[in-house]
Amino acid sequence: MIEGFAGAILLPGSAEYLMAATAYGKVGTPLLAVRPTDAADVAVAIAYARAEGLVLSVRSGGHSPMNTNDGGMVLDLSRIRGVEVQADNRVRLGSGAVWGNVAQELQRYDLAVSSGDTYTVGVGGLTLGGGIGWLVRQYGLAIDSLREAEVVLPNGAIVTASDTSEPELFWALRGGGGNFGVVTRFTFEAHPLRGVVAGAITVQPSHFAETLRGWRDVMRDSPELLNSTVFVTPEFGPEMPAQTKLLVCYGGADLDEAMTAIRPLLALPGVTGNDVELKLFVEVFDEPSAPPGSIRIVDRNGFARDFDDALIDRLSNASFSSAVLMVRYLRGALNRVPVDATAFAYRDAEVFVSYAAFLPPDAPVEAERRILDDWAVVAESLTGTYGNFNLGIYPDVLSLMYPPATAERLRAAKRRYDPENVLAHNLNIVP
Structure with missing residues (x-):
C-alpha cells in the first residue's frame, strides 16, 4: 500500500x-x-x-x-523502542520506548535517566515537552540530560541534532514539542543510581494549609536528592475518599541518609502514616487512571517562582471539590540551566502546580466555568504552563508555554524545518 x-x-x-x-x-x-x-x-x-x-x-x-x-x-513509533547502553553512561533510546521499560532495563547497570512519573509514557512525547520527573532536583529535566537526537524532517531528510550538528533544531526540540521533525532515537547521558527511597506520607486533609507551609519549609532546607510532590485527590465515592499525600523520592540507596532528609516531613502536623522504603527506581513509576465514569477533564497548570504564603492561601481557599491537585517541588538542577539554553523557559520556578478536574460528560457549562474561575485565582500567583500536562488546546496555551523571545525563536525554527506545517496536529507553533 x-x-x-x-x-x-x-x-x-x-x-x-x-x-x-x-x-x-x-x-x-x-x-x-x-x-x-x-x-x-x-x-x-x-x-x-x-x-x-x-x-x-x-x-x-x-x-x-x-x-x-x-x-x-x-x-x-512503538516498534522503535530499543534501549542501548553505550560507553560513558550514554544510552540510546527509541522514541517509542516507554519510561518504565527504560528504567527496568537501566537498573541492570545501576543507571537512570531523569524522566516522568508514569510507566507507559513514551520517551518521545515526554522528552520533547521537557520532562519533569522524580529526579528533577538532582538532574533537572529529561532534556537536560539529552545529548543528541536522530530526527526525520518533514522533507524526508534524516539528520542528527546536537550541540554541534543542527544546533538550532536541537535547541527547539528541547521543549518545543513535535513541531519540527519526528525524533526516532534519543541519546541521553544516564546517571548512576542503585536505588531510591520512596513512598507516600499520608496527611489529614483538614491540615492542608499547615501541611503546605511545613512541606515548603522542609523542602527549602533539604538536599537536592530529596524530590517531593504534594498530591491531593477529592472524594470519588465511598471507596475512594479524599486524600492528601506527600510523595517522596530520595535519589539514592542509602536508607539512613535518605531518612535523615525525609524525617522532618514525617514530623509535620496531621501526618497519619507512611510507606516509605528502599526501592528500585522502576518501582516509583505509577500508572494513574481517571476515576470511573469521569471522561471530561478540565486541566490547567503553572509555575511559581516563589511558593509564598499568598499562593498557599490561594490554594487552600480554592474549591477544588472535583479536582486532583499536585504541587511538585523543583528547586535545584533545573534552575541552574540558563533560561535561553533550551525551549523550556521557566527555569526560575520553585514549584509546579497542576490540577485536573473530572466532570461527567453532560456537566453544564457553568460547572466548567466555576472550576476555571477557582483556578484563575490561583493562577494570579503563577506563570507559564507545562505543555506535557495540557490535555487540550485552549486559547492562550501557547503564549503561556513560551515567553515572547522563546516563541519568536521557535517560530523561526518552524519556518526553517517545517515551513508547510506538516507537523500541525500538536500544540502547534505556526510558522
Missing part, C-alpha cells in the same frame, strides 16, 4: 488498528495507522501522508489525545 515502507500498516477493523488509534481514552478514526521500524520508514510514511493530504499524528506512548485523529494517518 505504501511503496518502500517495511513496517506494519494497520487498517480499520483490526485490534492492532484500534490500539494505535486510541490515545488517552480518545478513540480516533484515522484512515490508517503505520508502525515504522526505523527512520527510513518514518520518512516514507511522512512522504505518503503529504502526498495524500492526510493529517499526521505522531505517537510514542499515546498519553495525549492529539496522538490520534479522524481521517488521517497515525504514525505509531
Whole structure:
C-alpha cells in the first residue's frame, strides 16, 4: 500500500488498528495507522501522508489525545523502542520506548535517566515537552540530560541534532514539542543510581494549609536528592475518599541518609502514616487512571517562582471539590540551566502546580466555568504552563508555554524545518 515502507500498516477493523488509534481514552478514526521500524520508514510514511493530504499524528506512548485523529494517518513509533547502553553512561533510546521499560532495563547497570512519573509514557512525547520527573532536583529535566537526537524532517531528510550538528533544531526540540521533525532515537547521558527511597506520607486533609507551609519549609532546607510532590485527590465515592499525600523520592540507596532528609516531613502536623522504603527506581513509576465514569477533564497548570504564603492561601481557599491537585517541588538542577539554553523557559520556578478536574460528560457549562474561575485565582500567583500536562488546546496555551523571545525563536525554527506545517496536529507553533 505504501511503496518502500517495511513496517506494519494497520487498517480499520483490526485490534492492532484500534490500539494505535486510541490515545488517552480518545478513540480516533484515522484512515490508517503505520508502525515504522526505523527512520527510513518514518520518512516514507511522512512522504505518503503529504502526498495524500492526510493529517499526521505522531505517537510514542499515546498519553495525549492529539496522538490520534479522524481521517488521517497515525504514525505509531512503538516498534522503535530499543534501549542501548553505550560507553560513558550514554544510552540510546527509541522514541517509542516507554519510561518504565527504560528504567527496568537501566537498573541492570545501576543507571537512570531523569524522566516522568508514569510507566507507559513514551520517551518521545515526554522528552520533547521537557520532562519533569522524580529526579528533577538532582538532574533537572529529561532534556537536560539529552545529548543528541536522530530526527526525520518533514522533507524526508534524516539528520542528527546536537550541540554541534543542527544546533538550532536541537535547541527547539528541547521543549518545543513535535513541531519540527519526528525524533526516532534519543541519546541521553544516564546517571548512576542503585536505588531510591520512596513512598507516600499520608496527611489529614483538614491540615492542608499547615501541611503546605511545613512541606515548603522542609523542602527549602533539604538536599537536592530529596524530590517531593504534594498530591491531593477529592472524594470519588465511598471507596475512594479524599486524600492528601506527600510523595517522596530520595535519589539514592542509602536508607539512613535518605531518612535523615525525609524525617522532618514525617514530623509535620496531621501526618497519619507512611510507606516509605528502599526501592528500585522502576518501582516509583505509577500508572494513574481517571476515576470511573469521569471522561471530561478540565486541566490547567503553572509555575511559581516563589511558593509564598499568598499562593498557599490561594490554594487552600480554592474549591477544588472535583479536582486532583499536585504541587511538585523543583528547586535545584533545573534552575541552574540558563533560561535561553533550551525551549523550556521557566527555569526560575520553585514549584509546579497542576490540577485536573473530572466532570461527567453532560456537566453544564457553568460547572466548567466555576472550576476555571477557582483556578484563575490561583493562577494570579503563577506563570507559564507545562505543555506535557495540557490535555487540550485552549486559547492562550501557547503564549503561556513560551515567553515572547522563546516563541519568536521557535517560530523561526518552524519556518526553517517545517515551513508547510506538516507537523500541525500538536500544540502547534505556526510558522
